[in-house]
Amino acid sequence: MSLTKKDVAKVASLARIxxxxxxxxxxxxxxxxxxxxxxQLAEVNTDNVEPLASVVDINLxxxxxxxxxxxxxxxxxxxxxxxxxxYFVVPKVVE
Amino acid sequence: xxxxxxxxxxxxxxxxxxxxxxxxxxxxAHIDAMAASKGLNAYITETPELALKQAAxxxxxxxxxxxxxxxxxxxxxxxxxxxxxxxTTAASGILHNFVxxxxxxVSQKLLDAGAVTLGKANMDDCAMGSSNTTSHFGxxxxxWKANDGNNADLVPGGSSGGSAAAVSxxxxxxxxxxxxxxxxxxxxxxxxxxxxxxxxxxCSRWGIVAFASSLDQAGAFGRNVEDAALLLQSMSGFDxxxxxxxxxxxxxxxxxxxxxxxxxxxxxxxxxRIDGIPEEISKLxxxxxxxxxxxxAEIVDVSLPHTKYALPTYYVIAPAEAxxxxxxxxxxxxxxxxxxxxxxxxxxxxxxxxxGEEVIRRIMIGTYALSSGYYDAYYIKAQKVRRLIxxxxxxxxxxxxxxxxxxxxxxxxxxxxxEDDPVKMYLNDVFTIPASLAGLPGMSVPGxxxxxxxxxxxxxxxxxxxxxxxLRVGNAxxxxxxxxxxxxxIGKIAA
Numbered sequence: 001m002s003l004t005k006k007d008v009a010k011v012a013s014l015a016r017i018x019x020x021x022x023x024x025x026x027x028x029x030x031x032x033x034x035x036x037x038x039x040q041l042a043e044v045n046t047d048n049v050e051p052l053a054s055v056v057d058i059n060l061x062x063x064x065x066x067x068x069x070x071x072x073x074x075x076x077x078x079x080x081x082x083x084x085x086x087y088f089v090v091p092k093v094v095e
Numbered sequence: 096x097x098x099x100x101x102x103x104x105x106x107x108x109x110x111x112x113x114x115x116x117x118x119x120x121x122x123x124a125h126i127d128a129m130a131a132s133k134g135l136n137a138y139i140t141e142t143p144e145l146a147l148k149q150a151a152x153x154x155x156x157x158x159x160x161x162x163x164x165x166x167x168x169x170x171x172x173x174x175x176x177x178x179x180x181x182x183t184t185a186a187s188g189i190l191h192n193f194v195x196x197x198x199x200x201v202s203q204k205l206l207d208a209g210a211v212t213l214g215k216a217n218m219d220d221c222a223m224g225s226s227n228t229t230s231h232f233g234x235x236x237x238x239w240k241a242n243d244g245n246n247a248d249l250v251p252g253g254s255s256g257g258s259a260a261a262v263s264x265x266x267x268x269x270x271x272x273x274x275x276x277x278x279x280x281x282x283x284x285x286x287x288x289x290x291x292x293x294x295x296x297x298c299s300r301w302g303i304v305a306f307a308s309s310l311d312q313a314g315a316f317g318r319n320v321e322d323a324a325l326l327l328q329s330m331s332g333f334d335x336x337x338x339x340x341x342x343x344x345x346x347x348x349x350x351x352x353x354x355x356x357x358x359x360x361x362x363x364x365x366x367x368r369i370d371g372i373p374e375e376i377s378k379l380x381x382x383x384x385x386x387x388x389x390x391x392a393e394i395v396d397v398s399l400p401h402t403k404y405a406l407p408t409y410y411v412i413a414p415a416e417a418x419x420x421x422x423x424x425x426x427x428x429x430x431x432x433x434x435x436x437x438x439x440x441x442x443x444x445x446x447x448x449x450x451g452e453e454v455i456r457r458i459m460i461g462t463y464a465l466s467s468g469y470y471d472a473y474y475i476k477a478q479k480v481r482r483l484i485x486x487x488x489x490x491x492x493x494x495x496x497x498x499x500x501x502x503x504x505x506x507x508x509x510x511x512x513x514e515d516d517p518v519k520m521y522l523n524d525v526f527t528i529p530a531s532l533a534g535l536p537g538m539s540v541p542g543x544x545x546x547x548x549x550x551x552x553x554x555x556x557x558x559x560x561x562x563x564x565x566l567r568v569g570n571a572x573x574x575x576x577x578x579x580x581x582x583x584x585i586g587k588i589a590a
Contacts, residue, residue, distance in 0.1 A: 008459070015418060015462040016425075017455060018443035027459065030517060034460055037518050038407040038473065044480050051478030052485060054309055055534030055559075056296045056339050063335070075196035079429035088427050091438050 002032045099124035100265040101585075104168050104322040105349075107268060111157060111167050118157070118167025121268075122150035122211050125169045128585075129213065129266045132238075135584065137251075137261040139174045139232045140182050141214035149211040156209065164329050166209030171267035173258050174215035175222055176202045176313075177302040185304040186218045186230040189424045189431050189449030199302025200334045201271065201313050208329035213267055217257030220451040221421065222278060222306045225523040227256025228510055229453040237286060237507055238264035238582035242548035247509040249549070252282030252523075255316070259286040262316045265585050269326045270316045275306050276409050277503075277527025279314045280539040284502035284552025287541045287580060289323040289569060290316045294559050295534035296341035298327075299334030307416035308339075310409075310531050320540060320569045324348035327562070343560060351563035356571045357391030359564070362495030366402035367526060369504070376501050376551065379542045383499055383553040386575035387568065397491040397498070401483045405529040408484060410521060411464050411477035412532070417454075418461030424449060456517060485533040488556075497564050500526050502539040502552030530556045540569045541578035550580065 008027050012019040019027075073086055082089040099121045102110065110116055126143045146169060153167040177183045177195035184190045198206070206212075220229040227235040227250060237251040238260055251260040255272030259282035262270045272279040274292035283290025291314050298313040305311060313330055317323035328348045334340040363384060368377070388394055426432035426445030433444035450458065464473035491498065503523055513520045530537040535556055542553035553572055557565035 003463075007463075011459050011463045011466065014466060015458050016422075016439070016442040016446055017450070017458065018440070018447040027456070030456060031459055031463070033516070033518060034410060034456075035463070038411050038464075038477070041404060041407050041411070041476050041480050042472075044401070044404055044476075044483065046476065046479035046483070049479040049482055051475050052482035053478060054339065055485060055532075056341065058296075058339075058341065060338055061335070061342075072196070076428075078196050079193055081426060081430075081432035090427055091434070091436070091441055093438050 003028055003035065100128050102268070103319055104268050104317060104325055107168055118150040118153040118211060119147060121167065122146050122169045125213055125266060125268070132264050132266050132584065135236045135238060135260050135264055136233050137217055137235055137257040137264065137266060138171065138214040139184055139186060139217045139257070142181055142212060145181070146211050146213050153209050153211060163207065163209035165205065165325065167211060168268050169211040169213050170205070170326070171214060171216040171258055171261040171270035172202055172212050173218055173255050173271050173273060175218060175273050175304045176271060177304070178202050178212070178215065181215065183215065183304070184231070185221050186232055187220045187449065187454065188231040188451065189446070190304070191231060191431060193430050197302065200299035200336060201303070201330045204332065205271070205329055210329070216255070216261055216270055219254035219256065219453070221304070221417070221454050222254040222273060222275060223417070223453050223457055224253040225277070225281060225520055226250035226513070227253040228514070229451050231451060234510055235260050238584035239286065239507060239549055240583045249507040250285065250510055252285035252507065254278040255282050258316050259283055259288055259290070262286070262288055262318060263582050269322050271313060271326070271330065272316055273303060273311055273313050274531065275310045275413060276531050277524035279316065280527045280537055280552070280554055281503050281523060283316055283539040285507040285550065287550030287578065287582070288316050288318060289320045289538065289540050289573070290314065291323045291327055291538040291562065291565065292536065293327060293331060293562050294536045296339050297331050297562070299337040299340045301334055301336040305420040307413040308420060309416060310413060320566060320573050321349055321352055323538070324352060324566050346563050348562060348566055351566050352570045354567050355391065356387060356568055359392045359497065359568065360395050360495040361387050361392045361568065362395050362397035362491050362498045364397050364399045364402065364491065364498055364500060366399050367500045369525065372504055375545055376504060379551045379553065380501050383542050383572060386572060387499065390571045390575060395495050397494055399487040399491055399529065401480065401487050402529055404480050405484055405532055406521060406525055408477045408480045408532060409528045410460065411473050412481060414457040414461030415464045415474050416461070418458045418465060421454070421458055481532050484529055488533045488535060492558050496558070497568050498556040499568070500554045500556065502526060502554040506545040506547065506549035506551055526554060535559060536562045536565050538565050538569045540572050542572065542576055543578070544580055
């Protein structure tokens with residue numbers, strides 16, 4: 001399948017990546033090429049095959065619902081680009 | 096005098112115990128060698144002061160009789176393991192300034208074993224690449240040169256290219272890596288090293304910058320099989336902080352090397368004889384088969400019928416998981432922020448500037464494969480084919496104990512080659528990806544030199560949780576090959 005520039009622009013928007021017209025143009029053939037390559041999977045008969053999500057044949061573990069760790073406000077904020085009074089700061093969302 | 100940067104880890108541990116030298120002396124020798132090898136760009140962040148401090152503490156522990164398994168051994172840490180108070184970038188612009196406030200489980204285990212960390216090894220951007228040419232911090236140059244006289248800079252392989260270049264160039268005694276589709280095995284092959292990716296779940300992923308969570312697995316590089324086994328030993332084990340970490344006893348990996356391969360059944364998958372494979376790779380494989388036969392193994396032909404679909408399966412699943420994992424980089428909580436007029440444009444500007452081209456390409460593929468209307472056709476379909484690929488191995492292991500294949504379809508190539516076409520670059524991992532999809536342990540050991548004098552690797556793939564057989568077969572190959580070649584560029588100060 002061949003992707004259009006419009007398709008690529010939509011994916012870029014879903015992925016929250018700003019893309020110039022030039023970049024979009026460059027990605028159209030590259031992504032089409034990769035998608036074309038993976039489309040050969042269609043020829044494999046997968047009737048009655050369960051999707052494999054994890055190769056680890058174990059059940060997820062449960063533990064008692066107790067607080068075992070925490071209290072790291074300073075550490076969690078240590079790498080934030082902008083903080084104020086213990087919060088992460090982002091551009092104004094609500095006018 | 097002993098060459099302090101040209102020993103195996105096992106020899107160094109013995110020398111430390113015999114008081115032939117101290118960890119401070121070995122560590123200083125490596126720091127000097129690193130300074131002389133800056134041109135390889137194997138490290139993103141060097142930590143000489145920290146290393147010397149750790150080495151001095153190690154010497155004290157050893158004097159007091161409290162030495163750990165790897166006490167005093169200077170290693171390189173792939174810059175994908177979060178290290179407390181030491182910048183961790185995953186070679187990406189998006190994390191260029193990230194200083195973790197915690198230690199990854201694997202790196203903590205190595206600290207607990209007494210290892211000395213020389214620095215954070217360069218790699219491909221977010222571990223995406225097969226040549227270490229996508230790093231935000233510049234290409235890693237292989238210490239090896241072809242004998243064709245044109246002196247071109249070669250790739251060390253990827254994504255753990257800095258780790259492999261460092262161990263090969265004698266500017267680290269061993270190194271950690273991570274392997275999602277071949278990122279330990281392929282660089283080990285290109286740099287003439289032993290490199291092992293254990294069974295998925297053997298090492299904790301906690302604190303490793305995530306690429307594709309159902310595939311990512313930590314592993315080890317050494318200049319021989321024993322060193323890789325020793326390093327892996329200290330990295331492995333159950334961790335309640337990783338839900339996919341296996342609650343299983345870790346076997347004695349180095350101890351497994353004492354056994355031989357007599358009577359072992361080694362499977363040769365016919366589908367790996369792909370069209371267009373260079374003659375010298377076929378010969379390498381045939382030589383490896385003959386060596387194992389001579390060592391007493393039984394060679395059996397096996398079939399892995401879905402092999403040709405492994406690469407396209409991987410290039411749906413890995414980018415899909417990556418697009419989800421990398422959604423966390425939003426310029427708010429950590430890492431790069433590029434301000435925009437509003438929150439959405441801040442996200443978009445940050446991510447456009449922070450991610451390199453290959454990462455953006457994979458996020459785009461993954462986002463597309465997971466998007467409404469395509470999810471079943473691509474993602475679910477790939478997960479189904481993944482099961483068929485895993486089933487192929489289960490069937491094959493009814494007839495054999497381990498598989499032998501080449502590691503990569505070529506020797507190291509020049510920087511800049513294979514860059515015109517992403518799919519062509521992806522073909523580098525054609526032999527390593529199937530085992531990754533099945534979560535199996537795999538190892539590359541040097542099998543010989545190409546006509547151009549460059550290392551070629553042989554891959555051993557084992558049953559789940561059977562790293563011991565993989566290491567034993569690797570060890571048998573190592574003995575038979577007797578690989579003694581060293582790269583041209585070794586980080587040694589002229590005496």
